[in-house]
Amino acid sequence: xxxxxxxxxxxxxxxxxxxxxxxxxxxxxxxxxxxxxxxxxxxxxxxxxxxxxxxxxxxxxxxxxxxxxxxxxxxxxxxxxxxxxxxxxxxxxxxxxxxxxxxxxxxxxxxxxxxxxxxxxxxxxxxxxxxxxxxxxxxxxxxxxxxxxxxxxxxxxxxxxxxxxxxxxxxxxxxxxxxxxxxxxxxxxxxxxxxxxxxxxxxxxxxxxxxxxxxxxxxxxxxxxxxxxxxxxxxxxxxxxxxxxxxxxxxxxxxxxxxxxxxxxxxxxxxxxxxxxxxxxxxxxxxxxxxxxxxxxxxxxxxxxxxxxxxxxxxxxxxxxxxxxxxxxxxxxxxxxxxxxxxxxxxxxxxxxxxxxxxxxxxxxxxxxxxxxxxxxxxxxxxxxxxxxxxxxxxxxxxxxxxxxxxxxxxxxxxxxxxxxxxxxxxxxxxxxxxxxxxxxxxxxxxxxxxxxxxxxxxxxxxxxxxxxxxxxxxxxxxxxxxxxxxxxxxxxxxxxxxxxxxxxxxxxxxxxxxxxxxxxxxxxxxxxxxxxxxxxxxxxxxxxxxxx
Ligand code: ATP
Ligand code: MG
Numbered sequence: 001x002x003x004x005x006x007x008x009x010x011x012x013x014x015x016x017x018x019x020x021x022x023x024x025x026x027x028x029x030x031x032x033x034x035x036x037x038x039x040x041x042x043x044x045x046x047x048x049x050x051x052x053x054x055x056x057x058x059x060x061x062x063x064x065x066x067x068x069x070x071x072x073x074x075x076x077x078x079x080x081x082x083x084x085x086x087x088x089x090x091x092x093x094x095x096x097x098x099x100x101x102x103x104x105x106x107x108x109x110x111x112x113x114x115x116x117x118x119x120x121x122x123x124x125x126x127x128x129x130x131x132x133x134x135x136x137x138x139x140x141x142x143x144x145x146x147x148x149x150x151x152x153x154x155x156x157x158x159x160x161x162x163x164x165x166x167x168x169x170x171x172x173x174x175x176x177x178x179x180x181x182x183x184x185x186x187x188x189x190x191x192x193x194x195x196x197x198x199x200x201x202x203x204x205x206x207x208x209x210x211x212x213x214x215x216x217x218x219x220x221x222x223x224x225x226x227x228x229x230x231x232x233x234x235x236x237x238x239x240x241x242x243x244x245x246x247x248x249x250x251x252x253x254x255x256x257x258x259x260x261x262x263x264x265x266x267x268x269x270x271x272x273x274x275x276x277x278x279x280x281x282x283x284x285x286x287x288x289x290x291x292x293x294x295x296x297x298x299x300x301x302x303x304x305x306x307x308x309x310x311x312x313x314x315x316x317x318x319x320x321x322x323x324x325x326x327x328x329x330x331x332x333x334x335x336x337x338x339x340x341x342x343x344x345x346x347x348x349x350x351x352x353x354x355x356x357x358x359x360x361x362x363x364x365x366x367x368x369x370x371x372x373x374x375x376x377x378x379x380x381x382x383x384x385x386x387x388x389x390x391x392x393x394x395x396x397x398x399x400x401x402x403x404x405x406x407x408x409x410x411x412x413x414x415x416x417x418x419x420x421x422x423x424x425x426x427x428x429x430x431x432x433x434x435x436x437x438x439x440x441x442x443x444x445x446x447x448x449x450x451x452x453x454x455x456x457x458x459x460x461x462x463x464x465x466x467x468x469x470x471x472x473x474x475x476x477x478x479x480x481x482x483x484x485x486x487x488x489x490x491x492x493x494x495x496x497x498x499x500x501x502x503x504x505x506x507x508x509x510x511x512x513x514x515x516x517x518x519x520x521x522x523x524x525x526x527x528x529x530x531x532x533x534x535x536x537x538x539x540x541x542x543x544x545x546x547x548x549x
Contacts, residue, residue, distance in 0.1 A: 300527020
């Protein structure tokens with residue numbers, strides 16, 4: 001690999017190039033380390049995209065590692081979901097590992113620390129430990145148990161493992177510096193007693209390592225060269241390095257921090273998302289309004305759009321909140337290129353074509369792009385002479401529905417759809433002239449009469465659906481679930497973030513698979529819901545729709 005030919009796209013790539021050039025690193029090994037205590041969200045996608053693509057760019061590898069050191073909140077189902085999501089994004093981990101596989105090694109490292117006089121068993125209560133920690137402006141106090149002998153510490157650490165100590169009865173702490181200006185260095189807890197079975201190790205352990213101790217060791221075991229995480233771990237880096245130095249690990253990984261992704265009009269942290277799930281504000285982790293990957297998938301967002309968005313946002317030390325509109329643009333760009341087009345009428349009014357005989361039937365062949373004869377303008381893979389052109393048929397009869405807003409008896413200036421005496425093209429078919437209409441007592445239009453013409457030019461193109469073969473579908477439109485604002489997020493929850501309606505759709509929507517994003521011509525991008533029968537979720541609106549004032 002000619003490193004001089006690679007253009008670094010962010011500061012971490014600069015570091016990697018330097019490490020490779022200097023020989024400090026032979027081959028790049030990275031990891032994406034989710035805690036299996038919830039489903040992945042789009043912030044995780046950013047971290048995953050970064051780790052998987054960067055390692056690949058430099059000819060290295062990237063592991064998926066479940067950081068499963070807290071059995072209280074984690075389970076196997078979350079592991080399965082996370083792996084599914086990672087594969088869905090298009091990434092194949094070099095290895096799938098679990099922090100819990102290294103519990104023995106971690107225990108041995110703790111023993112190493114004790115033997116070096118760098119860790120001690122503390123019997124203070126959690127409250128006492130908190131009080132002794134001091135504050136940002138005040139040094140902490142040494143625990144009365146801090147100067148126990150190595151021998152006593154080894155015995156008590158054995159006792160912690162034996163099951164005879166109750167939860168919270170003892171902790172193992174690193175012996176660093178209770179006066180350190182960095183609070184993380186004030187004798188942090190390394191192990192705690194916890195009588196909770198683990199989803200992989202069962203009840204083999206009744207003490208579990210803390211994140212700050214476990215993570216660097218996990219990285220060391222796997223030979224991780226660049227351990228990239230979000231900025232809030234910057235203050236933990238001295239501790240990361242302290243554990244690496246003092247546990248005598250063979251391999252010395254390096255932690256580098258980058259800014260986390262946040263989006264407008266949503267909450268991102270798993271903790272908050274879990275709260276939305278647990279309080280039934282949403283229909284599970286995969287509710288289409290959730291910023292989770294499973295929610296976005298159910299909504300119909302293609303994984304390519306998520307990866308494109310993550311690449312576009314890029315990576316830096318500080319990034320402000322990204323506007324959700326930028327994400328929607330990526331989704332729209334992707335769907336515009338790949339989505340099939342279908343005709344759907346959300347607010348139907350009957351239209352009869354009076355100069356076609358009763359019983360007239362025509363099956364119009366359209367390409368899957370949805371455009372008559374002409375394939376989609378910007379496909380991801382340009383069609384070649386051997387690309388099969390997939391087509392479907394659309395039934396046309398004299399008995400149709402069109403959308404109510406596509407006809408106006410008394411139109412304003414600039415209205416280019418159907419008007420009395422005027423012309424409009426029926427999408428994928430001929431041009432009609434409106435020859436009359438009926439209203440009910442309130443003046444509402446209930447039926448429109450048209451003639452088929454031989455005209456070749458009309459300003460407006462409107463969609464239509466055959467009345468007899470139409471499918472009745474439900475349409476689900478979404479708005480922000482937690483709009484931006486001040487105060488606690490639970491007070492900002494938008495209880496009206498889901499609005500449902502009905503529509504008449506061309507018969508072929510029957511064949512659409514759940515999650516497959518298509519364009520409902522002139523309405524928006526939609527995908528069939530995976531749980532609710534005949535319901536279609538709005539993936540994203542069209543860029544601009546002419547709104548009648
Ligand atoms: P959450 O706050 O949502 O629970 P977390 O950081 O606790 O997130 P982990 O499962 O520990 O979730 O994260 C796995 C990886 O994803 C970590 O390396 C973390 O830094 C990264 N990550 C989490 N959230 C974001 C985000 N919003 N943007 C970028 N990376 C993120
Ligand atoms: Mg976490």
